[in-house]
Amino acid sequence: MSDDAAQPADHDQLTLVWFRDDLRVDDHEALTAARTDGQVIGIWIREQRDADGLGPRPLGAAARWWAHESLRALGTELDGLGIPLLFAAGPAADIIPQAAAELGVDAVRWSRRYAPASRALDAKIKTLLTDAGCAAHSNPGALLVEPWTVSPQSGDFYKVFTPFFNAVRDRKVGDVLPVPAKQPPLPEARQAAMDDHDWVSDLDGLGLRDGTGHRNESGTDSGGTDMGTDGTTSARVPQWWKSTVAQHWSPGCREAQRQLQGLGESIDGYGDSHDVPGDPDSTSALSPRLRFGELSPRQALAAALDLPDISDDDRYAWIRQLYWREFSWHLTYHLPHIETEPMRSEFARFPYEDDPEALKHWQNGTTGIPLVDAGMAQLWQAGWMHNRVRMATASFLTKNLLIHWWHGEQWFWDTLVDADEANNPVSWQWVAGCGADAAPYFRIFNPERQRERFDPHGEYVNRWLGQGPGGLTQAERAGEDCEPIVDLKASRQAALAAYDRMKAESD
Structure with missing residues (x-):
């Protein structure tokens, strides 16, 4: 689209732009098209999956912190363009049609989503809008x-x-599309009416920063929303926006x-x-x-x-x-089921171990394997981990500890600021050997060799070791009194034996 196409038309069509995972004003096709058509109101919803499982996967704790801060910044950018940004929480299939009707918009636009459950929801909402006489458009951009x-x-x-x-x-x-032109002020009556709806919230009212992402006894977070975790996150999850992740990101x-x-x-x-x-x-x-x-x-x-x-x-x-x-x-x-089901169907029979204590050591960064523990500490403190270390920590969990990849995927979902519905499960399946991977199962990352090869002078390990949720004493940080919870050579052989058993059962 040319720069000329980014200029608004003469008529006054009003479009509701539904922001999702597209928190920007540059190179935003839905926003640009809406401004070309006329004036814009923005909305972002903290969504819940409906009774049929439709909708995006609920955000993990670290991602919720990021979303809150990024939405605050987006609101400032949109305000500079004269575009109001509204917030809501709940089922989008209820909120979007209601908002479109009560705001009196001519159309709703959004950037396409690609996870099957979200695509199905968007198709449902498009039908509801069209049946109500409101145009609905999905745009590329992700x-x-x-x-x-x-x-x-x-x-x-x-x-x-x-x-x-x-x-x-x-x-x-x-x-790349430019930032759209600033729009003239909305009519005063419309501005006054925007907040007068039971579905409207302010940003703080969404509860993105209220909890810490761990489940209470009912299996929900403090806001009553199913966070999609496996229940293994602990009450020691830090206040992300104060003491940990906020120190590393803006x-x-x-x-x-x-x-x-x-x-x-x-x-x-x-x-x-x-x-x-x-x-x-x-x-x-x-x-x-x-x-x-x-x-x-x-x-x-x-x-x-x-x-x-x-x-x-x-x-x-x-x-x-x-x-x-x-x-x-x-x-x-x-x-459609890549979040929970292996791409290679035979891995549904893989003999994983049920070892909550070992899983907790891995989450806490107290396995006694320096590179693994340093990686889990970086994840805890920064909400992020270097990709080479992600592979090593994931391989250790799934192949040395023989714990199902789903438990690791869930932990990363709750603690990574960059966890999305595609990269997170696809990457975990890749490392576990059950995903899109032409390499044989016996590619097992030895974390000690990985450390010797990629961190030979200890810059990474010395920077992060001991800062995970489990913490380490000074002696343990120096490598004393912190015995590995598993022998790397013996556990590798156990992983290969487990793979052979799975193959024998599949033949």
Whole structure:
């Protein structure tokens, strides 16, 4: 779309733009189209899945903190454009049609979602709006490649990354859209009426920061909303916005743009450095920005392609990671139960262990394996973990401890600021060996060898060890009196034996 197309039309059509995981004003196709048509009111809903399971997965604790802060920043940006942002909480299938009717809008627009339960909900809402005489439009913007537009000759969707990447890497993705023009003030009567509805809340009233993400005795958080965790989070979950995650991040689309401007520092040398967790510039750390749509993937790709004085090897090593995100959503679009069911059906019979004590050690960062414990501490303190360490900690849980990947996926969902419905389960299945992975099961990450190879001088381990929820004494931080909870060599053999038993039962 050209700059001219971003200018509003002469007529006064009013559109409700439903923000979801697209908390930005730059390169926002739904917002741009709405301003082209006339004036805009924005809305964001803290959604609940309905009785049929439709809707997005409820946010984990760290993501709720991020959403709150990012929404505050989005409200400021929209206010500068003359666009009000309303808030609500509850089932979107009830709120959106009611809001559209009571606000008297001509149309509702949103950015497309791709998880099957969210797609089904959006289709339901579109039908409700259309039946009520209100136009409903979904716009692209969350992905570079719409999942239904690419498929292999031999099947309906790609199940291995490299063929997927080769099929989409050279596709044109369009130009980045500018910020829409500021709109004139809404009529006073309409402004006065916007808050006079029982579904309207303020940002603080959404309860995104009220709890800590752990379940109470009824299995819900303090607001009564099912958070989708496995009940293993403890009462020691920190106050994310005060003492931990807030010390490491500044959510919001303006801050995302500032961070994107420094992309060159991360991409320069990326091919060699991206696996080094102790190097603060080894990754771009843009994952939460993409997860909440503070940046569009098109903006990220354009920035990478425009960088001068960067080698093509480094540039495309980073771009390849951007397309891993696309691949995860490609799989999620086609596999409605990827959150809970293995892609490889035989793994439904894998003999996982039920070991709550070992799981707690892993969550607390007290396994006695330095790289694992340092990684779980970084996760606890920053709501984020370096990708190389994510793989090592996930492999340790699923293959050395033989604990079901779902427990780890749930813990990451509750503690990662960048956990989304595609990357989180797809990545866990990949490491566990039951997902989109052509490599054999016996690829088991030895966390000691990983530490020797990628953190040989201990910058990463020394930075984080002992800062997880379990804490460590000074002696334990020095490696004393902290025996590993499992022997790495023996547990590897046990994992291979368990895999052989599963295969024998499948034959």
